[in-house]
Amino acid sequence: MINSPNERKRAVGVGxxxxxxxxxxxxxxxxxxxxxxxxxxxxxxxxxxxxxxDITTPRGIDLPQGILTTDANEVVEARDIDVVIELIGGIEPARTYILKALQAGKGVVTANKALLAKCGDELFETSERNRAALFFEGSVCGGIPIVRSLRQGLVANRIDSIYGILNGTTNYILTKMTEEDEDFEESLRKAQERGYAEADPTLDITGQDAAQKLSILLRIGLGLPCRASDIFCEGIETITRKDIRYAKELGYTIKLLAVAKRTDGGVEARVHPAMIPSGTLLANVRDEFNAVELVGDAVGTQVFYGKGAGEMPTASAVVADVVELAKQKSQGTVAGLGVKPRDETLQGLLPMDEVKMPYYFRFTVIDRPGVLAEIARLLSREQISIASVIQKVRAEGSTVPIIMMTHQALERAMKTAIKNIDKLPAVKAKTQVIRVEELQR
Amino acid sequence: MINSPNERKRAVGVGxxxxxxxxxxxxxxxxxxxxxxxxxxxxxxxxxxxxxxDITTPRGIDLPQGILTTDANEVVEARDIDVVIELIGGIEPARTYILKALQAGKGVVTANKALLAKCGDELFETSERNRAALFFEGSVCGGIPIVRSLRQGLVANRIDSIYGILNGTTNYILTKMTEEDEDFEESLRKAQERGYAEADPTLDITGQDAAQKLSILLRIGLGLPCRASDIFCEGIETITRKDIRYAKELGYTIKLLAVAKRTDGGVEARVHPAMIPSGTLLANVRDEFNAVELVGDAVGTQVFYGKGAGEMPTASAVVADVVELAKQKSQGTVAGLGVKPRDETLQGLLPMDEVKMPYYFRFTVIDRPGVLAEIARLLSREQISIASVIQKVRAEGSTVPIIMMTHQALERAMKTAIKNIDKLPAVKAKTQVIRVEELQR
Incomplete structure (x- = not known):
């Protein structure tokens, strides 16, 4: 019924x-x-x-008698439980239960990204102080063993950059918009119908879910403790099928990208829609799949790809953690407390205004002579140089779109320029800005 | 000079x-x-x-005095060495040193795929008997943490299939043939010039190197101990630019693919050139990169991508193993002996003749009426059904090519049919056969 005991084997209690x-x-x-x-x-x-x-709804599993309880304290306080799995999600009471379990010296496995992204410092300090391991593979990219790979497999590397497609819902929506030429609302509705998006999809489409996961990758990959709220975050709500079509024409695919990058001035950490070259591996990550592309100074570029959510992929990650933790428990060791120590050589996060990258602009203007010159002048005033322009002849009502790609420019300069451009009388709608990430094939 | 000791820390000796x-x-x-x-x-x-x-050639590293020796026994027998790294390659004396080290209870880290593929049973038995861990992340796909992921991250899964691009040399050659429309010999020569192929490239281009790696993945991924010599293996020497062009026309890319797959009749294990759909992730693995796509019954499809060889990528994998092993040594534990126990539910390897898949044929025939009918009759006699035919109008001297894709067929039937077809008077050259793997996007 429960696991078949074996005389030569020790039992490790799991709750x-x-x-x-x-x-x-x-x-x-x-x-x-x-x-x-x-x-x-x-x-x-x-x-x-x-x-x-809720211990009455049937889950379709034949459970050992008397195993269910409505009181979580019976798990975190029980003397016969060595490893506690926390899967209630959210901040409280999850935080309190995990802290209690760690203080009692139990190993803890969680998939709670929101909690780790908000209270990571407290949790990991408690873990270390009590010599009680905290594992969390399921919190980032579901079944993909990215946490383990960063902690162990790539331990000899300095991680220089991480580019992630960390949210399955937005990737599903963007894939449908791209492949079926749909609008955002239409794709979102379909994603909801098919169970790829929640009834309230805010956390996903605003990029907050991806920012939570990125904050965990920053901590374990780059050794930079940070919170999701420290990370620049922009969602996909404003992306239109038009932008996706223009991107395609220019050889790019639009993805919600999570970026962590070491630079001389500090660590870039940001989540936003990005145009990436269509031939790259990340551009070909479709539907609800996740992927992480990273560069380690010894291994070079690596990509990890798989399902980022769902019952069994996430359960696979959680159980892998349980097995590893139980192995340690059975041997009385505490190898691997699960988090990379802070890298003191890092200068902390680079403010978003200081980040440099190329941009895609879609201006909505009245079709009359001199408009492009005015726009170009305002860009040039902010030291932004233009890489290419497509002026579409087809009018959209009384306006025409101008599509522009820039060379590398400062975010601050871009913001100033666009603010000024949007005040021009000939500019009839808020300019669309999409950041460009020139990933290599 | 050596590692800065720390009073609170224990030293683990490495040789x-x-x-x-x-x-x-x-x-x-x-x-x-x-x-x-x-x-x-x-x-x-x-x-x-x-x-x-050779301890006289300078390696450009400032080494601690007296650390070099010409006698490997000074490493495997030394009492102050807890972890032995074996990087001499080949079968002997590597095998003897590893066995000695394990028998002395030392942990061993190796990147020696040839040895593991040939003497795996003996090495892992010795490891288990002496409770001395044997780690080998560097033996498959260089810096990609695939061994660790299979052993730990995916431990909760039954692995149903593995598709690998496991050899960087052949992938580099095929990439150049595809992107620069070169012949095999030309691309091979360039690969040699650029250091991507050895002076004697036999092990790589015949697929034997990939078969060695696949045998290791079979052992740890599927729980099937096997030797490289048990695996069906065909190299890329016979692939022509013509085949690559026709494949492209049909929407496929040719890769040297290593395949392990559970089927009802047994485990398929094979290495050969394969046509895979061009939109798939594996088809977009270029140059010297490696990738492994696997399906676990809980996680679904996952892909791991990175550099499969080279000084620093492989060193990164070796050092990760050293750190993990040293951690165990410092705690006096032997967690993780590094190999998945044999899965007794497996029926062993499926003979290649029993494998079923679609095929690509390129027939070289005289351009006269009735030839296609004769070929079709011989295929039909073996129950092979044709999916599509392209008859090229352009003649190649006195002959024309006929390109054919079949539906799923038995390897044995294919061999019989092609043997008979190649005896037809109208068939003027050995028919080119390339297996097709319908990977999903």
Whole structure:
């Protein structure tokens, strides 16, 4: 029923808080795979308690008797539980339960990106102080072993940059907009119908979800503790099918990109829609898939690709953490507290105004002589040089679009220039600005 | 000079056998990164001995005095060495040194794919019997943490398939043939000039190198111990620019693909040139890069991409193993002996004759009525059905090419049909056969 005990093996007690979708996937794997998960190891996993406010809805799993409780304290305080899995999400009471479990010396596995992005310092300090490991592979990119790879596989590298497609919902929407020439609202509605977007999709489409994940990657990849709220963040709500079409003409694909990059002035950390060259691997990450492209100074460029969310992919990541933590518990060690120490050589975050990159502009103007000259003058005044211009002959009502790509320019200069341009009488709508990321093939 | 000791930290002694290119990269990382590699840990790494037959050629590294020796036994027998790195390559004496080190209870890190592919059973048994860990991340795909991901990150999954571009030399050659419309010999010569191919490129271009790596992935990914020599293997020598052009017309890209796949009849394991749809991620893996696409039953499809060879990428993988092993050594544990136990539910390898897939044929025939009918009849006799035919009007001397794609067919049937077709008087050259792998976008 529970895991078949074995005389030569030690049991490691596992408790779960939060029996929702991911929780169900985790329980399935723990019960169905009990043999194979720890085959060849000197311990086995025993799921001893599951806490959830709702313990009556059937989850379609044959559970051991008496394992369910509505009191999460029965998990974090129980002496027979060595590893606590937190899957309730949100800040409280998740934070309190995790802190309690760590203070009790238990290992904790969580997939709670919002909590890590907001209270990471407190959680990791508590983990270290109590010599109790905190693992969180499921918090970033679901089943992709990116946390483990950064912590262990790439430990010999200085990570110089990370480019991530970290949010499946927005990537699904942008893929549909691109491949089916749909508007944002239409694609969003379809994503909701098909279960790829929540009823309230705000966290996803505004980029906040991606910023939370990026803050975790910054901490473990670059050794820069930061919060999601420190990261510049812009969503995909303003992207139109027109922009996607023009991008295509220019050889680019629009993705919601999360960027972390070491520069001389500090670390860039930003989440926003970006035009990336269509031939690159990241441009070909479609639908709800996630990917992380990183550059390590020893390994060079690496890409990790897979499903970033969903019951079983995330459960796979959580269970991998449980197995590794249980192995340590069974041996009485605390190897790997799960977070890269702060890199003191880093100068902290570079303010967004100081970031330099090329831009795509779509101006909406009255079709009369001299407009382009006026725009060009205002750009030039801010030291922004133009790389290419497409002036579309087809009018959109009484206006025509002018599409422009710039060379590298400062964000601050761009903002000033666009503010001034949007005041021109000939400019009839807010100028669309999309940042360009010249990823290499 | 060596790693700065720290009173609170324990030293873990490291010894290296083989001070070639990769060895130099490893030593660089161990010396230059001593602080960051084990920051936050309770141990530090101390490189105590380097053995190589050549200890006089300068490697451009400032080494601690007296660290070099020509006698590898001074590494594997030394009491002050906890972790032995083997980087001499080849079967002997590498095998003997690794066995000695394991028997002495030392942890071993190796990047020796040839040895693992040939003597894996013996090495892993010795590792287990002596409770001495054997790590080998650097043996497959250089710096890509694929071994670690299969062993740990994806531990909750049954791995159903693995598709790999595991050899950088052949991928570089095929990329040049595709993008610059070159012949095989021309691209090979350029690859040699640029250091992407050895003077004797046999191991790479015949697919044997990829088969060695695939045998390791089969062992750790699917739990199927096997040797490289058990794996069907065909190289890229016979691929012509014509085939690459026709593939492009049909929407495919030719790659040297390593395939491991669970089927009802057994495990497919094969290395050969394959036509894959051009829109897929693997088709877009260019130049000397490697990639592994796998399907786990919980996580779904994942792709890992990066540099598969070279001094620093491979050194990065080796050093990651050293750090993990040293952590265990410092705690007196033997967590993770590095290899997945045999999966007894597997039926072993499926004979190549039993494998089913679609094929691409390029027939070289005399341009006269009835030839296509004769070919079609011989295919039909073997139950091979045709998916599409392109008959080229342009003659090549006195012959014309007929390009054909089939539906799924048995390898055995294909071989019989092609043998008979090649005996037809109208068929003027050996028919080109390329297997097709319908990877999903």
């Amino acid at each position: 779960l808080i939060g029996f929702g979708t991911i929780g169900r996937g985790v329980v399935r794997l723990l019960l169905d795979r009990s043999g194979s998960l720890t085959k060849g190891e000197e311990f086995y996993l025993q799921l001893r308690r599951i806490a959830d406010l | 290296l056998i083989g001070f070639g290119t990769i060895g130099r990269g490893v030593v660089r990382l161990l010396l230059d990164r001593s602080g960051s590699l084990t920051k936050g840990e309770e141990f530090y790494l101390q490189l105590r001995r380097i053995a190589d037959l």
